[in-house]
Amino acid sequence: MADYTIISDIGSALVRILREGMVPDVIPNADAVGLCSPSDKGDFVLGLYLYDIRESEEVFESSMRMSGQNQMRYPSRYLNLFYMLTAYSMSDIKFRSFEEHRILGRAIQVLQDHPVLDDILHENSAASDRYPVRIEQQRLENDEKMRLWNMPNVPYKLSMYYKVSPVELSSARTRKVPRVRRVDMDFVEMERNGR
Numbered sequence: 133m134a135d136y137t138i139i140s141d142i143g144s145a146l147v148r149i150l151r152e153g154m155v156p157d158v159i160p161n162a163d164a165v166g167l168c169s170p171s172d173k174g175d176f177v178l179g180l181y182l183y184d185i186r187e188s189e190e191v192f193e194s195s196m197r198m199s200g201q202n203q204m205r206y207p208s209r210y211l212n213l214f215y216m217l218t219a220y221s222m223s224d225i226k227f228r229s230f231e232e233h234r235i236l237g238r239a240i241q242v243l244q245d246h247p248v249l250d251d252i253l254h255e256n257s258a259a260s261d262r263y264p265v266r267i268e269q270q271r272l273e274n275d276e277k278m279r280l281w282n283m284p285n286v287p288y289k290l291s292m293y294y295k296v297s298p299v300e301l302s303s304a305r306t307r308k309v310p311r312v313r314r315v316d317m318d319f320v321e322m323e324r325n326g327r
């Protein structure tokens with residue numbers, strides 16, 4: 133089960149993977165990789181932006197689960213998280229595009245080499261082990277990318293788009309259930325023909 137912090141845990145796990153795979157070879161400083169909106173990137177060289185959260189269509193839970201000995205927890209909700217990954221080089225304008233392409237190329241490679249987040253999530257939280265949390269690159273058309281960017285006065289930058297799913301968000305609602313303390317059974321002898 134995963135608590136309400138699971139969305140921030142996923143963001144932290146992605147940033148951690150990118151930092152471990154890119155610093156210091158491609159990006160000199162770990163603080164230059166982080167979560168940010170493209171309109172408010174600060175000093176980030178590689179920004180990861182959560183642009184959408186949707187309920188998963190692939191995983192659905194409808195039954196309650198035991199949570200301890202005397203209570204049941206209401207069903208979890210499974211989410212798909214959608215991220216935009218953008219490089220922001222601080223290089224001279226002559227080298228900026230080259231540098232951004234290099235950063236994005238390595239970021240794609242790092243995420244491709246870590247298609248499942250489970251190991252890093254289980255270190256930090258009580259994430260679910262029932263369904264593996266996968267990172268998948270999204271194939272979006274250019275008009276959809278432009279619509280997602282939609283930052284006034286900020287020119288579009290080449291970005292990569294990823295889906296992380298299924299992400300379990302457990303219910304905080306529980307119901308007490310009594311323990312079975314006594315069982316009564318009656319035995320009736322039946323004839324061979326079923327009477």
